[in-house]
Amino acid sequence: MYQFTRMHESTKATRYRSTALVAVVEIIYTYGASEIDALIPLARSMASFTLALLSAVLLLCSAVQAQLSSSFYSRTCPSLPNIVRSTMAQVVNKEPRMAASILRLFFHDCFVNGCDASILLDDTATFTGEKNAFPNINSARGYEVIDAIKSNVEAACPQTVSCADILALAARDGVSLVGGPNWKVSLGRRDATTASQSDANSNLPGPSSSLSQLVASFAAKGLSARDMTALSGAHTIGRAQCANFRSHIYDDADIDPCFAAARRRECPSAGGDGNLAPFDLRTPDRFDNSYYQNLVAKRGLLHSDQELFNNGTQDKLVRRYSVNGKAFAKDFAAAMMRMGAISPLTGASGEIRLNCRVVNK
């Protein structure tokens, strides 16, 4: 199909070219060589067309240059991957949940105006950032881990590596340190000088989302339903607060009654909003495919989790991931690379923040 379209188009192009040639010959024939002056405007417009074409090609080249690349810091900060990995290894060794918290920080960064470290900016008297938006307040955690990595990176390679890239690397390392897949992290993102609390409130999907709302919120970021289902497998690690799953365990029908009863014991119908439950009871700190096995058993913790397996379009994929950990790992890694490429700032846009919490002076 692709081949056919290309051939068809090139035939069309040849036809257009020969038609133009015939037109020029016809003009000379009809008006004579003395009227060749009439051709000058045509020649001029052809020249300016060629110029425009050339500059378009140049523009395209510079856009390609501004693309992310896994070797972006290989000369300017060769120790970067080791610094991030060793700091994450220490942190996760002490507190395995931190792998989950950093992964979520990266998701909450990328979904709000791209992977630009906007989520890391602190509020000030004159600036409202994303940390106090509903999905993040009293919930997003791990900021001090990014600070620690950043200060280690600054010591080795001053003013070189963006906070956005550090977050992308740390999220990957966290996942792989707790048994998840590994992937190549593309680098070269720069840090935002702004943040948007209202975009954080509107762009991040909430725990009571329906399947169609989940699909739509990922589609708005250029990600497919399949990406959405694979990325949700991140809920194979980490914890959620009672307030976020209360209505699911008390009000929903698509839930295993034993699971609901057990969850209710730690999440009363009133009070205890901040009580934590692991997303995955079986392997709470291991990045495996048991999230999908839970969904098939109607043991999703959030309403939005169970939406992926509730007689809808994602049932088949959930079943596949539940029996095929390799397929999940592969799709998760690929989807993480796509999520990590959401509207990065590159080239001369943004800055390399010196402190991830504040815009440079």
Ligand code: HEM
């Ligand atoms: C599909 C839509 C999603 C919804 C509705 C959602 C919602 C939530 C909620 C409500 C929590 C619990 C927060 C709390 O109680 O403090 C949570 C935690 C978490 N989310 Fe998601 N999430 C989604 C997708 C994702 C994606 C795409 C990722 C990463 C790729 C992710 C990674 C995590 C992790 C790792 C945690 C646990 C964090 C921790 O323990 O600190 N989530 N999510």
Ligand SMILES: [Ca+2]
């Ligand atoms: Ca962002």
Ligand SMILES: [Ca+2]
């Ligand atoms: Ca697990």
